[in-house]
Ligand SMILES: C[C@@](CO)(OP(=O)(O)O)[C@H](O)COP(=O)(O)OP(=O)(O)OC[C@H]1O[C@@H](n2ccc(N)nc2=O)[C@H](O)[C@@H]1O
C-alpha cells in the first residue's frame with residue numbers, strides 16, 4: 001500500500017513597518033469622537049512579521065504572538081490582526097480559517113502603530129492566501145475601517161495623512177533619516193491621550209492645515225536632516241507629557257546628546273530623536289541608557305517600505 005502524505009496547507013509571510021509622525025496636527029474633536037488630522041507619517045525599519053497559515057475548514061481564526069512584550073498583546077478577537085482577517089473574509093465571502101502568528105518588532109502601545117502594522121500585514125497575507133483579486137485601493141479602504149493608522153502601514157514610505165489620518169498622499173523624500181527611539185515598558189492609551197488633548201485645548205480648537213508644514217516637506221525633498229529636525233511637530237505632545245511628565249527628561253537627554261530634533265512619537269510614550277547618522281543615533285541611545293531615561297532603546301532608519309510579502 002502506498003502512503004500519500006497530505007500536502008501541507010499553504011502559508012504566507014508578510015512584513016509591515018512601524019511609524020513615526022514627523023508632524024501631527026490635530027483639530028477639534030468631531031461628533032464621531034475622532035479628531036481631524038493633518039499628519040506626515042514616516043515608516044521606519046522596525047517591522048512586524050505576520051505568518052498566515054490556512055487551517056482546516058471550520059477552525060476559524062487564531063492568533064499567537066512572539067517578541068518583546070508579547071504578553072501585553074491580546075490573542076482574541078480584539079487583536080487588530082484577527083479583526084483584519086475577519087473583515088477581509090466577510091468582504092470576499094470566504095470562511096476565515098486561518099492561524100495568524102505575529103512577531104512583534106515594533107514597541108507595544110508605544111505610539112508607533114505596531115497593532116496597525118499587524119492588521120496591514122494580515123490583510124496582505126490573507127489577500128494572497130485566499131487569492132481575493134482585490135485591488136490595492138480596496139484593501140486600503142478596508143484598512144481604514146480597521147483603524148486610522150492601518151492604511152499607512154499598508155502604504156509605507158512617507159505620506160501625508162488627512163481625515164482621521166487614513167486619506168494618504170505619498171510625499172517625496174531624498175535619502176535616509178536616522179532615528180533613535182526611547183521606549184517605555186508601560187504604554188499610553190491612544191484614546192486617553194486624545195481625551196487629555198481635548199481637556200488641554202478646550203475652547204481653543206482650530207482647524208488644521210498642511211500649509212504649516214511646508215518647511216518640513218521641503219526638508220524631506222532636500223534630504224536635509226537638520227531642517228527636518230527643526231520642523232518636527234506633535235500637537236499631542238503636551239497631552240502625552242502631562243500624562244507622563246518623566247518623558248521631558250528623556251527629551252532633554254536626547255537634546256544634550258545633539259539630536260537634530262526630538263518629539264513624542266504619535267500618542268507616545270515613545271520618544272523619537274532624529275540623528276545625524278547611524279553612529280549618532282547609537283550615541284543618543286547610549287545616552288538614554290546611561291541616564292536611565294528609557295526602558296529600552298531602538299535605533300533604525302526611515303523611510304521604510306509598506307506591507308510586503310516575504311519570499
Ligand atoms: C495618534 C496616532 C497618530 O498616528 O497613532 P498612535 O500614535 O496612537 O499609533 C493615530 O491618530 C491613532 O490612530 P489609531 O490608533 O489607528 O486610531 P484608531 O484605532 O482608529 O482609534 C482609536 C481612538 O483614538 C482616537 N482617535 C484616533 C484617530 C483620530 N484621528 N482621532 C481620534 O480621536 C479615538 O478616540 C479612537 O477611538
Ligand SMILES: Nc1ncnc2c1ncn2[C@@H]1O[C@H](COP(=O)(O)OP(=O)(O)O)[C@@H](O)[C@H]1O
Pocket residue numbers: 072073074078079080081102107108109110111112113114115116118119187188190267268
Ligand atoms: N496586533 C496587536 N499588536 C499590539 N497591540 C494590539 C494588537 N491588537 C490590539 N492591540 C491592543 O492595542 C493597544 C495599542 O496597540 P499598538 O498598536 O501597539 O500601539 P499604539 O496604538 O500606541 O501605536 C495594545 O495595548 C493592545 O491592547
